[in-house]
Amino acid sequence: MRGKKIYAVLAGALVLLILGISTYNYIYKGHRDIATERVAHTVSAEEIHNDLGKEGKIAKYVDQVVQLHGKITALEQNAIVIDNKVQINFLTDTPNDLSIAGQITIKGRCVGYDDLLELVKIDQATLIHNN
Amino acid sequence: MQGISIKLSLLILVLVHGATASLQAQEKYIDKNGIVIFEASERLFEEVKAANESVTAILSTETNQIASLALIKGFHFKNSLMEEHFNENYIESDLYPKAKFIGNLVDLNVLQLNENVTEVPVQGVLEVRGERKEIYTVLKTQKIGDIISITGEFTVAPSDFAIEIPKIVRNKIAKEVLVKLDFKLAKK
Numbered sequence: 001m002r003g004k005k006i007y008a009v010l011a012g013a014l015v016l017l018i019l020g021i022s023t024y025n026y027i028y029k030g031h032r033d034i035a036t037e038r039v040a041h042t043v044s045a046e047e048i049h050n051d052l053g054k055e056g057k058i059a060k061y062v063d064q065v066v067q068l069h070g071k072i073t074a075l076e077q078n079a080i081v082i083d084n085k086v087q088i089n090f091l092t093d094t095p096n097d098l099s100i101a102g103q104i105t106i107k108g109r110c111v112g113y114d115d116l117l118e119l120v121k122i123d124q125a126t127l128i129h130n131n
Numbered sequence: 132m133q134g135i136s137i138k139l140s141l142l143i144l145v146l147v148h149g150a151t152a153s154l155q156a157q158e159k160y161i162d163k164n165g166i167v168i169f170e171a172s173e174r175l176f177e178e179v180k181a182a183n184e185s186v187t188a189i190l191s192t193e194t195n196q197i198a199s200l201a202l203i204k205g206f207h208f209k210n211s212l213m214e215e216h217f218n219e220n221y222i223e224s225d226l227y228p229k230a231k232f233i234g235n236l237v238d239l240n241v242l243q244l245n246e247n248v249t250e251v252p253v254q255g256v257l258e259v260r261g262e263r264k265e266i267y268t269v270l271k272t273q274k275i276g277d278i279i280s281i282t283g284e285f286t287v288a289p290s291d292f293a294i295e296i297p298k299i300v301r302n303k304i305a306k307e308v309l310v311k312l313d314f315k316l317a318k319k
Binding site for chain 2: 026027028029030031032058059062063076077078079081087089111112113114115116117119121123
């Protein structure tokens, strides 16, 4: 009789513990890791700019992981621009071996289309290829 | 006949000259990586705070007009679930992907800007979720080298943009949201 009671208490405690851990994990789950997520679309800078700016295909790209290639047209402290059409912000510091007019391939998250500058914005980017 | 053609070419010269002069006056300063932080934390509860570090700001020194655009998906919270709820339930960023501000820097004289901080009032309209709210605040401006720095803050309320806060979290989110901005604009 006493043994049964202890089992019941233990089982109850276990259920509460599991509930607690899963609630905690739900509330404090980690951020997405764009660098290791699978690429949803591989496109040129020109193509994504056209799709977002002119065609307004927001649902296709926004918040998706994209792989992009193009020529570096602006190099700034926190960002680069490729083909005058896409602004890239890297996850960590901008790699320092990049140069204007160089070809580049990056992977990052599409944030959306900025119609003030007419630029597609990408953040949390990582360098895939540079030459 | 020749007189007319001389007058005509003079006229063209004047027009072309005028056009280039006005182009030169149309100076723009741009920041592609402006910082906007908003905070609606309540004491004793988890902080409700997000930062966007790739906000666009454009200042036309000819008209003193300033335009700024922040993509909603560019705001990052410490807590990823909060970020998800912010996007899906509060701002509905799929429907309203950007926040936009257009305003005027009142009596700004760019030529007089220097390394000393000058306070400049700004008056404009902030548009979020298709709702427009008049904003008036005083910004701190300063010019270091070729960079114009603009910093400042203002407050808005979720209700200004028809954002309904569910009862269950109402005491965890402040009624007033403090918005801070930090732009470093470079001449274009």
